[in-house]
Amino acid sequence: MNAMAPPLLGQSLLLLAALTLFLSFALLGQTRLTAAIHQFAWQGAMVAAVTALVAAGEGARHLYLSALLTLGLKSLLIPWMLHRLARRLEMEREVERLHHPAVLLLAGTVLVVFAYWVALPIERIGGHASRNILAISLAVVLIGLWMMVGRRQVVAQVLGFMSLENGLFLAAVAAARGMPLVVELGVAFDVLVAAILFGIFFFHISESIESLDVDRLNRLSEEETE
Amino acid sequence: MADLLNPAAWLLVPVQALLFLVGAPLLAGWIRQWKGRLQNRRGPAPWQPLRDLRKLFAKEALVAHSASTVFRAAPYVVFASTLLAVCIVPFISILQPATAIADMIVLVGFLALGRFFLALAGMDVGSSFGGMGSSREMLVSALAEPAMLMAVFTLAMSAHSTNLSTVAEYNLAQGLVLRPSYLFALLGLVLVAVAETGRIPVDNPATHLELTMIHEAMILEYSGRHLALMEWAAQLKLMLYGVLLVNLFFPWGLAQTLSPAALLAGLMAVAAKLAALGMALAVGETVLAKMRLFRVPLFLNLAFLLTLLGLLSHIILEAGA
Amino acid sequence: MTAPLSLALGALAAALLSAVAALAADERPMLFRALVSPLFGLACALLLAAGLGGLLHPGVARATLPLGLPWLHWHLRLDALAAFFLALIGVVGLAVALYAPGYAREFEKRESLAVLGLFTGLFLTSMVLVVLADDAFAFMVAWELMSLASYFLVTFQHEHGANRRAGFLYLLMAEIGALAILLGFGVLAGLGDGFAFDAMRRAAVGGGWGTLAFVLAFFGFGMKAGLVPLHAWLPEAHPVAPSHVSALMSGVMLKVAVYGFIRFCFDLLGDMQISWGVAVLVVGAVSALLGVLYALMQHDLKRLLAYHSVENVGIIFIGLGLAMVFAGAGFPALAALGLVAALYHTINHALFKGLLFLGAGSVLHATHQRDMERMGGLLKLLPWTGLFFLVGCISISALPPFNGFVSEWLTFQAALQAWALENGILRSLIPVTAAMLALTGALAAACFVKVYGVTFLGQPRSTPARKAHEVSFGMRAGQGVLAAACLLLGVLPTFFTGLLDTVPGLLLGQHLPQATAGGWLWLTPVNAHTASYSAPLVFAALALAWWLAAWALRRGAVRQVRRCDAWDCGFSPLTPRMQYSATGFAQPIRRVFGPLFRIEESMSRDEEGLLRHRLQVHDRLWEWLYLPVGRAALRAGRWVGHLQGGNARIYLGWTLATLGALLWLIS
Incomplete structure (x- = not known):
């Protein structure tokens, strides 16, 4: 960076990748449902922007399509569905109480350093910029998983899963210049179906136990419920 | 770096101090006026704080029976340390020789020295308000200081220097580079600045409800010239953080030579940047509400997280292996 | 470079004399002020001179004292590192020497000034010896003397049970630390050839043995220096000693542990x-x-x-x-x-x-x-x-x-x-x-x-x-x-x-x-x-x-300040009980960092119907580290206790078995 600044395109890529990571952190620490859904939408937009930039840089047509797909699906459709769901379950104003928010977030930074450490030995896949983005996307994946571990609310867990998928997508775009279109379409469809299924599950869970706290789902056998 | 032996450059230091002394009340008044306008009031004229200071200096100073020497010495220490702090930032020119006397870490130290005496003065009279203000102020500063230093480290590790002039010069020479680390450091530093200068949503500079205040609680017992010095120091601190934000992250416009034209252009540039920042602050203070005291640690935790991410993204994304 | 070493030896002599002179201080308290403290101060002044001399003229001076084992006399050595720590001991000690006579007046008639003076003098002597020692044997003897002398100073006011408990904890942990240091020196001595520091410097210790020696030294010196989690003795022991001794312990003795660590890791261990x-x-x-x-x-x-x-x-x-x-x-x-x-x-x-x-x-x-x-x-x-x-x-x-x-x-x-x-x-x-x-x-x-x-x-x-x-x-x-x-x-x-x-x-x-x-x-x-x-x-x-600020204001229209009552919101005047207390001041920080402490807090009404607030903040490390270790030690003790039949012949049988096993081992 010091001797020779990368051109503007590369800088914007790094900036967007960093913002994606930041939004992962924001999601991790966000206790308000509506704000969390917004943040997830923004993260989808960032990933879409990265894809579009790579498409412009590489001149790869099909990437434009997947950028559009990401934008439409992850930053518009799924957030809209989640919003609707939250409205119907009357949990728009719900605030989850985190026990140790600082610990949750600091563990997240440890995961970032760990991801960086894991990504270091990967030999250059076309400039160290893309390796660094790989490190970031790995961190996004890990933080998404960590969010599913550390948060109790079901919707937060789903958001964690979705942002994990964002990380995977970012990695694919940065490292392999995108997956084949068929795979991408399939994945996108999967995510959509997953979102719908999650929505159905929410209804059932909240109807049967009158809460969306997964810590109350840990009884395995039916006899004990009485 | 500035030439240490150039007497003309050293002349810049007292000029800068004077500009700060006059500019800080004006900036505070500017923010107040904009806040007034945004709230559909006319708002006082920007020079109202200057008038207030004049009035306070002419008034008699009252000191409580229970107060000791520390109470009377504190305004001078707070004022002197803040004045020193404003002398060591590049204000209108990067050729600022005084930056060699004290670098960014010393700057943080100066602010800490002022705060230490401010908090002691709060404890001195022995009323509950003062103790409450001191206790809260020390909590806020203890959480803000690591975030501030992380932001400072990000800048210092990019420029390989903790000298403020060198950092500004480095950023100026780099031109427009989009850096995630700077973005995070900037955001974190904004949060720290809001907390440290006691603005909404951390503290309310206009509050008169005793239980909600931090800064005002500590200086509740002051009057006359002592109060004037404390107020002036607080205004200087606000402007100092403003100058740090605009001149380190957006150094364009800083004079690179000592010619009168360049210096004048530098002055205009920094005044314009500060005016814009003041308006942004006024908007922020209008749309946000003050938060509970125990939300403040979360706020500062976010600031620390941002600066930490800034540092990590500097190491991961920019420094490269 | 020999001059500073002679000064340091002179300081040792003066410190010992101060300790000896103190023996008579119980009968004549005057002696404490007129002889014991001045001698202590003289020793510290000499140390300061020796330290500054050693730093200004870097070099290495050596001496041998005719003490210790027949084949290993005590080696002393003064180099820049030792000189720095001598100067540090000297400057704090000098202040303590000025301070002690006034402070010790309190103890006249009630406590034994002889004990105070004797062990303070020995404490100083031992710290100087640790810094000067140039072989592991002299180092360990001086180190143990330092622990013992400070133990007696910690338990100086032994009428209080809390002080005795603090002293016991201190002695226990000091000995565990000393054992680790001894083992660390053992590793170095085994790989080099002998207990002299010069031999250890020459030996190339690398790899696993080096790491083992480092870990032992870090544990031992870290315990004496009070690093977390080995710090538990420090807040118990330092406060109960007389204040000028607390100053010596906190200001100087911890630094001697730092000295030991630097000497061990940077000088002896090498790579x-x-x-x-x-x-x-x-x-x-x-x-x-x-x-x-x-x-x-x-x-x-x-x-x-x-x-x-x-x-x-x-x-x-x-x-x-x-x-x-x-x-x-x-x-x-x-x-x-x-x-x-x-x-x-x-x-x-x-x-x-x-x-x-x-x-x-x-x-x-x-x-x-x-x-x-x-x-x-x-x-x-x-x-x-x-x-x-x-x-x-x-x-x-x-x-x-x-x-x-x-x-x-x-x-x-x-x-x-x-x-x-x-x-x-x-x-x-x-x-x-x-x-x-x-x-x-x-x-x-x-x-x-x-x-x-x-x-x-x-x-x-x-x-x-x-x-x-x-x-x-x-x-x-x-x-x-x-x-x-x-x-x-x-x-x-x-x-x-x-x-x-x-x-x-x-x-x-x-x-x-x-x-x-x-x-x-x-x-x-x-x-x-x-x-x-x-x-x-x-x-x-x-x-x-x-x-400038003061001058500008002195010229202002109103110069004087007027005294008045503090602002009391128009109610009754302020009382001292309305002030923020130390506990209240720290409350926000206690709340923010709460998970790091074990907090016991309760409210109750006493007989008069007044509310009582009780708050205790404990060290979490006690329950996480010290109590489990203590319980494990007790369990091990009980297990070993089964061997204790009380019959003398059984003990002799164990002795015979051990002797046999050892002979078998070396054959």
């Missing part, structure tokens, strides 16, 4: 490994942070200061860890910077912690209170003590222009050179440690606002605090010496970094390249482009700004 440095860095950072957090929760003045020793030792080890990381990575110049920062903080901590303990002693002397909740408003009654204590508070809070700031600044500068390292993980770890250091510094400032605000400012909270009186001249002079030294080291850092620079020259073969390249005004640890700090100019500018 440095990065991982050792990382371990030291992390333990240091955790100690610093936990030390200050626990300190914030205390309201016993001396106990609070003892916890701050944990914090400051942590800061010293951060500097040492940086030096080790840089040395292991092949940057000797940066390692020198880290080492100088650590040494600078070592002397600084000795000065301001000594000063604060002497100040706490004065408060104790004047009010007979250790609980801060019963103090207040002492600045008006003890103006000099209050002034000196304020200097100590500013110094320990790392505020410019005093000395604590200089060493923290140097540590930050060393940490900021992390970009030079190859390893990305280290590059991100080191700034995070630096951020922890920043948090520590800010919390320390909060803590000392609390200490000074509650103790010296506000209104008196109890009758003893209302009736306090200023202490004697000697006691004030002792504090004054240390306060002046704090200011001096803060304002003229270039002189002292110049002196300290001989130590990395000795240990790393590398001087700070450009520390004083810009002349005495400018401290430029790396180079002038990277960072510079001009403490004299800062001091002058601060004074100028103050003077």
Whole structure:
């Protein structure tokens, strides 16, 4: 960076990748449902922007399509569905109480350093910029998983899963210049179906136990419920 | 770096101090006026704080029976340390020789020295308000200081220097580079600045409800010239953080030579940047509400997280292996 | 170079004489003031001279004392590192010598002055011997003498059960630490050929054995230095000793442990490994942070200061860890910077912690209170003590222009050179440690606002605090010496970094390249482009700004101040009970960092129907580390107890079996 600044395109890529990571952190620490859904939408937009930039840089047509797909699906459709769901379950104003928010977030930074450490030995896949983005996307994946571990609310867990998928997508775009279109379409469809299924599950869970706290789902056998 | 032996450059230091002394009340008044306008009031004229200071200096100073020497010495220490702090930032020119006397870490130290005496003065009279203000102020500063230093480290590790002039010069020479680390450091530093200068949503500079205040609680017992010095120091601190934000992250416009034209252009540039920042602050203070005291640690935790991410993204994304 | 060594030997003799002379002090208390303390002071003055001489004329002087084993006489050696620590012992000791006579008046007729004088003298002797020792045997003998002498000083007021318990814990942990050090020396001696340090230096210890020796030494010296999690004895033992002895223990004895660690790792062990440095860095950072957090929760003045020793030792080890990381990575110049920062903080901590303990002693002397909740408003009654204590508070809070700031600044500068390292993980770890250091510094400032605000400012909270009186001249002079030294080291850092620079020259073969390249005004640890700090100019500018403000206002229309009542919201006047208490002051921080403490809090009504609030903050490490270890030791003891039949012949049978096994082993 010091001797020779990368051109503007590369800088914007790094900036967007960093913002994606930041939004992962924001999601991790966000206790308000509506704000969390917004943040997830923004993260989808960032990933879409990265894809579009790579498409412009590489001149790869099909990437434009997947950028559009990401934008439409992850930053518009799924957030809209989640919003609707939250409205119907009357949990728009719900605030989850985190026990140790600082610990949750600091563990997240440890995961970032760990991801960086894991990504270091990967030999250059076309400039160290893309390796660094790989490190970031790995961190996004890990933080998404960590969010599913550390948060109790079901919707937060789903958001964690979705942002994990964002990380995977970012990695694919940065490292392999995108997956084949068929795979991408399939994945996108999967995510959509997953979102719908999650929505159905929410209804059932909240109807049967009158809460969306997964810590109350840990009884395995039916006899004990009485 | 500035030439240490150039007497003309050293002349810049007292000029800068004077500009700060006059500019800080004006900036505070500017923010107040904009806040007034945004709230559909006319708002006082920007020079109202200057008038207030004049009035306070002419008034008699009252000191409580229970107060000791520390109470009377504190305004001078707070004022002197803040004045020193404003002398060591590049204000209108990067050729600022005084930056060699004290670098960014010393700057943080100066602010800490002022705060230490401010908090002691709060404890001195022995009323509950003062103790409450001191206790809260020390909590806020203890959480803000690591975030501030992380932001400072990000800048210092990019420029390989903790000298403020060198950092500004480095950023100026780099031109427009989009850096995630700077973005995070900037955001974190904004949060720290809001907390440290006691603005909404951390503290309310206009509050008169005793239980909600931090800064005002500590200086509740002051009057006359002592109060004037404390107020002036607080205004200087606000402007100092403003100058740090605009001149380190957006150094364009800083004079690179000592010619009168360049210096004048530098002055205009920094005044314009500060005016814009003041308006942004006024908007922020209008749309946000003050938060509970125990939300403040979360706020500062976010600031620390941002600066930490800034540092990590500097190491991961920019420094490269 | 032999002259400083002769001075140091003279100091040893004077310290021993002081100890012997004290034996008669019970009959004639005059003797304590007229002979014991002056001899102690003479010893310290000689030490200071020896130390400065050794630093100004670097070189190595050796001597042999006809003591010890027949084939291994005690070797003594004075080099730059030893000279630095001798000077440190000397300067704090000198202040203590001025202070002690006034403070000990309290004990006349009630306690034994002979015991006090004897063990203080022996304590000094042993610390000097540890620093001078040049073979493991002499080192360990002096080390054990130091532990024992300080044990008797801790239990000096043994009528109180708490003091005896604290003393026992102290002795127990000191012995465990000493065992680890002994084993560490054993590893080095086994690989080299013999117990002389020269032989250990020659031996090439590498790989696993080196790491084993490092771990043992880190454990042993870390325990004596009070690093977390081995710090439990420190806040128990330091406060219960007489205050001037607390000053010696916190100010000097902990530094002797730091000396031992530096001698062992940098001098004897040789090749440095990065991982050792990382371990030291992390333990240091955790100690610093936990030390200050626990300190914030205390309201016993001396106990609070003892916890701050944990914090400051942590800061010293951060500097040492940086030096080790840089040395292991092949940057000797940066390692020198880290080492100088650590040494600078070592002397600084000795000065301001000594000063604060002497100040706490004065408060104790004047009010007979250790609980801060019963103090207040002492600045008006003890103006000099209050002034000196304020200097100590500013110094320990790392505020410019005093000395604590200089060493923290140097540590930050060393940490900021992390970009030079190859390893990305280290590059991100080191700034995070630096951020922890920043948090520590800010919390320390909060803590000392609390200490000074509650103790010296506000209104008196109890009758003893209302009736306090200023202490004697000697006691004030002792504090004054240390306060002046704090200011001096803060304002003229270039002189002292110049002196300290001989130590990395000795240990790393590398001087700070450009520390004083810009002349005495400018401290430029790396180079002038990277960072510079001009403490004299800062001091002058601060004074100028103050003077300008004061001068401008003196000319104003209204000069006088009018005294009035404090603002009471129009209700009844303020009472001392309305002030913020020490516990109340720390409440927000206790709440934010709550999970780190074990807090017991309860409200109840007493017989008169008044609400009682009870709050206890405990060290979590007790339940996590010490109690399990204690239980395990008891279980092991019970198991071994089965062997104890009580029959003499069974014991003899065990002896026979052991003898047989050993013979079989060596055959």
